[in-house]
Amino acid sequence: MRAQWLVIALALLVGHGSALAQPRAASPAAHGRWQNDYDRARGLMLDGKFAEAAPLFDGLIARTNDPIERAIARQNAQLCRQWAERGARLHFGKGDLAVAAGDKDRRTSGELASLYISAVVYGLGSGGVVGVYTEPDSAGAGILPSLALAGVSVGGVYILDRQTKLGYGVPQSISTGLSIGLLEGLSWTFWHFSSVNSEDEWSGETIATLIWGAATAGGIIGGVLGHQLGTSPGRAAFLESAARWTGLTAGLALSAIPGDDDQKDDAGFLAGALGLTVGAVGGYFIARTESPSVARARFIDLGGISGGLVAGGLYLSVANDDTDYTPFALTTAAGITTGLALSYYLTRNMDPDAPGAPAASSSLSPTVMPTADGEGMTIGFGGSLR
Incomplete structure (x- = not known):
C-alpha cells in the first residue's frame, strides 16, 4: 500500500484550536473536554503507544461536528492502527521524524x-x-x-x-x-x-x-x-x-x-x-x-x-x-x-515482539500551510506511507 498524504493538521505538534477557522456547534465546555481527550490520545501516539491511542481517536470522531477535527481524529486512528500492526516506533532526530518498522520478514x-x-x-x-x-x-x-x-x-x-x-x-x-x-x-x-x-x-x-x-x-x-x-x-x-x-x-x-x-x-x-x-x-x-x-x-x-x-x-x-x-x-x-x-x-507491560508483515519505513517531515481565510496557519506533517 502506498498512500500519499500531505497534512495531518496539528496532529502531533500543536493543538489545533486557533488554527481552525470553521465554527463549532459544541459548547466551549464540551469542546474543552474534546481537546483534553485529543491531547491525551496525541500524547500516547507520540509515546509510541499506538494500540492505546487508536481507540481514543476513534471515540473522538463522533464527539465533534467539525469536519476538520473529525478528519484529523480519523486519520490519526488509521495511522495508529497501521503502525501498531507493523510494530513501528517513532524516532525523533534532527529536523525530521521517522516512523521505523522493523523488517519482520528478515531475521535480526x-x-x-x-x-x-x-x-x-x-x-x-x-x-x-x-x-x-x-x-x-x-x-x-x-x-x-x-x-x-x-x-x-x-x-x-x-x-x-x-x-x-x-x-x-x-x-x-x-x-x-x-x-x-x-x-x-x-x-x-x-x-x-x-x-x-x-x-x-x-x-x-x-x-x-x-x-x-x-x-x-x-x-x-x-x-x-x-x-x-x-x-x-x-x-x-x-x-x-x-x-x-x-x-x-x-x-x-x-x-x-x-x-x-x-x-x-x-x-x-x-x-x-x-x-x-x-x-x-x-x-x-x-x-x-x-x-x-x-x-x-x-x-x-x-x-x-x-x-x-x-x-x-x-x-x-x-x-x-x-x-x-x-x-x-x-x-x-x-x-x-x-x-x-x-x-x-x-513484566506484563513490556513491549511485545509479535511477528508481522514486512513494511518499509515511512518518513515524516513538518509542513506549514496557510488556512483558507489567510489569517492563520496549519502545522502538521507530510510524507508517505508504504
Missing part, C-alpha cells in the same frame, strides 16, 4: 548471533559423538574432528542464511529447538539409567546417538515450525524458557515423592523429560497470545533463578545440619514457581 543480527553460538556447540558435540564411535588414541584425533565440525556447522548457518534469507524469529527457533532437543535427550538418558539394572544400560554409542539425534531433530523441527507458522525471537525464547522451567520444577517436585532413592530418581527424571514437552507446548500457546520480547523472557528467567536461590538458600540456612532432600526440593520448586509467576506479572 542478535538472533543470528545466538544461532552461530548454538552451531559452535552443536559442532563440538557432533565431534564428541564421532569420538565415541572412533575411540581416538590421541588428543589430536579427538579434538580436531570437533573443531572441524564446529567450523562446518558455522559455515552451514552462513550458507543457510545467505541462500534462504532466514525469516524473522527463525534462527531463534532453531536455537530453541536445539536446546530443547538436547535437554530431552539428556533427560531420557538419565531416566533410563535410573530405571534399569546395570546390565541393561545403554552403550556409549547409543547414548551419544540419542542425545545428538534429539538435538538435531529439535533444531530441524524448530526451524521448520518457525518458518511455517511464523514466530519472533521473543516467542521462541519464551518457549525455550517455559520448557526448561517446567521440566526443572516438575523434576524437583516429583523427585520428592515418598519412597526409596531409586523411585525418587525414576520419578524425577521422567517428570523432567515429560515436563520439557508439556512446557514447550504450553509456552507455544502462551507466546502466541502474549508475544513476549526476548528481554521479557530473560527477566522471567531471572525471576525463576532468583526464586529458586532464595527459597533453597533460606531452607538450607534454617535447616542447618538437619537438611533433608524432600523439603529442600519442594521448597526450591515452590520458590522457582513463585519467582516465575511474579516476574511474569511484573
Whole structure:
C-alpha cells in the first residue's frame, strides 16, 4: 500500500484550536473536554503507544461536528492502527521524524548471533559423538574432528542464511529447538539409567546417538515450525524458557515423592523429560497470545533463578545440619514457581515482539500551510506511507 498524504493538521505538534477557522456547534465546555481527550490520545501516539491511542481517536470522531477535527481524529486512528500492526516506533532526530518498522520478514543480527553460538556447540558435540564411535588414541584425533565440525556447522548457518534469507524469529527457533532437543535427550538418558539394572544400560554409542539425534531433530523441527507458522525471537525464547522451567520444577517436585532413592530418581527424571514437552507446548500457546520480547523472557528467567536461590538458600540456612532432600526440593520448586509467576506479572507491560508483515519505513517531515481565510496557519506533517 502506498498512500500519499500531505497534512495531518496539528496532529502531533500543536493543538489545533486557533488554527481552525470553521465554527463549532459544541459548547466551549464540551469542546474543552474534546481537546483534553485529543491531547491525551496525541500524547500516547507520540509515546509510541499506538494500540492505546487508536481507540481514543476513534471515540473522538463522533464527539465533534467539525469536519476538520473529525478528519484529523480519523486519520490519526488509521495511522495508529497501521503502525501498531507493523510494530513501528517513532524516532525523533534532527529536523525530521521517522516512523521505523522493523523488517519482520528478515531475521535480526542478535538472533543470528545466538544461532552461530548454538552451531559452535552443536559442532563440538557432533565431534564428541564421532569420538565415541572412533575411540581416538590421541588428543589430536579427538579434538580436531570437533573443531572441524564446529567450523562446518558455522559455515552451514552462513550458507543457510545467505541462500534462504532466514525469516524473522527463525534462527531463534532453531536455537530453541536445539536446546530443547538436547535437554530431552539428556533427560531420557538419565531416566533410563535410573530405571534399569546395570546390565541393561545403554552403550556409549547409543547414548551419544540419542542425545545428538534429539538435538538435531529439535533444531530441524524448530526451524521448520518457525518458518511455517511464523514466530519472533521473543516467542521462541519464551518457549525455550517455559520448557526448561517446567521440566526443572516438575523434576524437583516429583523427585520428592515418598519412597526409596531409586523411585525418587525414576520419578524425577521422567517428570523432567515429560515436563520439557508439556512446557514447550504450553509456552507455544502462551507466546502466541502474549508475544513476549526476548528481554521479557530473560527477566522471567531471572525471576525463576532468583526464586529458586532464595527459597533453597533460606531452607538450607534454617535447616542447618538437619537438611533433608524432600523439603529442600519442594521448597526450591515452590520458590522457582513463585519467582516465575511474579516476574511474569511484573513484566506484563513490556513491549511485545509479535511477528508481522514486512513494511518499509515511512518518513515524516513538518509542513506549514496557510488556512483558507489567510489569517492563520496549519502545522502538521507530510510524507508517505508504504
